[in-house]
Amino acid sequence: MPINDLDHLAQRLRGLPGVTAKSAIGAVTDVFGGGDWWSGPGDDGAVVHDRGRNLIVGGEAMLPSFVAKDPYGAGVAAVLANVNDLAAMGARPLAIVDTIVGPREVTRKILEGLKWAGETYQVPVVGGHLTESDGPPSLSAFGLGTAEKVLSATHAAPGQALMLACCLDGRMRDDFLFFPSFDERGDRLAGDVRALAEVAESGAAVAAKDVSMAGMIGSLAMLLEANRLGVQVDMDELPVPEGVPVADWLSCFPCFAFLLTTPDDRVEECAKAFTARGLTARRLGTLDDTGEVRLRDASGSVVVFDLNEESVTRLGR
DSSP, rough: OOOOHHHHHHHHHHOOHHHHHHGHHHHHHHOOOOOSSSSSBBSSSSEETTTEEEEEEEEEEOOOOHHOHHHHHHHHHHHHHHHHHHHTTTOOEEEEEEEEEEEEEHHHHHHHHHHHHHTTTTTTEEEEEEEESSSSOOOEEEEEEESSSOOOOGGGGOOOOOOOOEOOOOOSSSSSEEOOOHHHHGGHHHHHHHHHHHHHHHTTTTTTEEOOHHHHHHHHHHHHHHTOOEEEEEEGGGGOOTTOOHHHHHHHHSSSSSEEOOOOHHHHHHHHHTTTTTOOEEEEEEEEEEEEEEETTTTTEEEEEETTTOOSSSSSO
């Protein structure tokens, strides 16, 4: 890919709606004051200490237009998003609760999606709130998990390896940049997400973030902005699903894709936790203290985010 294409790709990745929308998170600190990134706001989930246990809590709101168009899919996505957030914190999921509003025929489809995903990921949907209404539908869900060792962005440091663990089996949706692997992985997904707790507990990984609506590079910037770290992503090492354009892969929300940082001498151990399950794990670079998130190929390199000057979430101000 010529250098001008790298520049164009960087502009696209910076301008993703899932990236630009993250700046609204800064309003939380405007009102509540600055958090410590550990107990929130900051990581994919907040850490709550309870009698020697690390409880991880988080929540997700589904895009209203998505809920209206595909209520069953939105129910699935609500569980997926929460389970992935818990996994990115090194947590094993315990339960999901939800809030659902909408017409009866829509809310039933949402419930069916929630039920299927809860069973697939082996996490119970234990309750929530349901209101039948003639107005536009809405769906939010909230996850609870427990972590022996927490994968936190605060643990990322220069010299650590940047790893990508992902599933390349699947097919991009035609209407939305979402790469599902439900048919391909089936009931193996429950074990896939729990693999992150295993690498956390062994020390083979110390920080992680799931790749979500901000795309892979936007999610990476969110992982690194807590400590204003940098990294050069080796595009030649990037695993990409067959038939999927690189730009789409970097822009999409994959069913299973996590960025992890690991001690340099434990890269192989970290990778094996995923490759042993038939997943893909690859080292993409090494963290540094530049604050620059860069893409590099044979033609050159380009800075996508400079965390010395900006913050995706505005939490790193």
